[in-house]
Amino acid sequence: xxxxxxxxxxxxxxTGKKLTVTCSQNMNHEYMSWYxxxxxxxxxxxxxxxxxxxxxxxDVPEGYKVSRKEKRNFPLILESPSPxxxxxxxxxxxxxxxxxxxxxxxxxxxxx
Amino acid sequence: AQRVTxxxxxxxxxxxxxxxxxxxxxxxxxPELFWYxxxxxxxxxxxxxxxxxxxxxxxxxxxxxxxxxxxxxxPFAQEEDSAMYYCALSRxxxxxxxxxxxxxGTKLSVIP
Numbered sequence: 149x150x151x152x153x154x155x156x157x158x159x160x161x162x163t164g165k166k167l168t169v170t171c172s173q174n175m176n177h178e179y180m181s182w183y184x185x186x187x188x189x190x191x192x193x194x195x196x197x198x199x200x201x202x203x204x205x206x207d208v209p210e211g212y213k214v215s216r217k218e219k220r221n222f223p224l225i226l227e228s229p230s231p232x233x234x235x236x237x238x239x240x241x242x243x244x245x246x247x248x249x250x251x252x253x254x255x256x257x258x259x260x
Numbered sequence: 261a262q263r264v265t266x267x268x269x270x271x272x273x274x275x276x277x278x279x280x281x282x283x284x285x286x287x288x289x290x291p292e293l294f295w296y297x298x299x300x301x302x303x304x305x306x307x308x309x310x311x312x313x314x315x316x317x318x319x320x321x322x323x324x325x326x327x328x329x330x331x332x333x334x335p336f337a338q339e340e341d342s343a344m345y346y347c348a349l350s351r352x353x354x355x356x357x358x359x360x361x362x363x364x365g366t367k368l369s370v371i372p
Contacts, residue, residue: 181360188269190364191304191346206359238304248306249296249360 150175154239154252161229162260169224169255171239177250179242180222181206182214184235185254191238197222229259262287264349266363273337274371281332281366283321283347292350293323293330296362299343307332307345317341337370344368 152173161167173180181196183206193206197216211233213225222241226233236256240249263286273279285291295307308316310323310330321332330347347363 183362188364190266191348191362193360193362196359204359207361240304248294248309249304251304253303 150250152239152241152250152252154237154255156255157253158256160258160260163230164228167226167229167257169226169237169239169257171222171224171252172220173222173241173250174220175241175243175250176219177241177243178219179244179247180216181240181249182212182222182224183238183240184208184233185238186235194224194237229257231259233257234259262291262349262351262359262361264347264361264363266345266347266366268366269364270367270369272369272371275339276336279332279334279337279341279368279370281345281347281368283330283332283363285328285330285347285349287328287349287351289351291323293321294348294350295319295321295330295332296346296348297343298346304346337368339370339372342368342370 155170178199182194183191185191192208194212195214197203203214236254238254239252242249265284293310296304297307298304319334323330344365344367346365350360
């Protein structure tokens with residue numbers, strides 16, 4: 149089944165403890181991106197990637213890192229999480245810019 | 261900078277009544293515009309995009325460049341239309357600027 153898979157679904161951590169949220173797609177998509185969803189703020193783009201080894205900042209990149217070493221994977225890294233990064237995170241992919249986005253099921257992160 | 265504005269956080273309509281979800285944007289170039297929908301307990305998914313000029317589940321949206329709007333309309337609301345709706349704008353300038361900006365979303369509630 150064609151899909152975007154995120155792990156974990158839920159994560160509780162403490163301030164400063166590095167974490168990685170994984171994202172994988174099996175559709176050979178070029179474009180992948182990360183969003184965070186917060187009440188009243190909607191979806192905000194964190195980072196995106198146009199292809200392997202090509203990434204760029206979205207609207208809210210501070211405190212996050214990404215890498216795209218393989219086409220199918222696009223992990224989101226929080227080197228030193230802080231409570232203001234508590235949010236619902238979505239990964240998405242699409243064939244290219246003009247095609248529809250396929251979203252993952254989300255990762256609810258709580259930073260204490 | 262690009263911006264997407266959805267002025268209504270919540271819109272309630274009766275079943276069978278017309279629906280219009282407003283979306284205004286600001287962007288100096290030629291935008292690509294989308295509507296995404298999130299039903300309860302489901303992933304975000306594409307509803308429609310302006311370049312395809314299609315009608316999905318009875319919804320249509322016309323890009324009005326003069327008014328910089330991309331309102332979503334449906335003549336007769338159904339209960340299953342109750343969901344969160346996001347308008348989104350994509351821009352691409354030159355080599356791979358794939359930044360995608362979402363509005364804050366409008367929650368549509370269809371009253372039986």
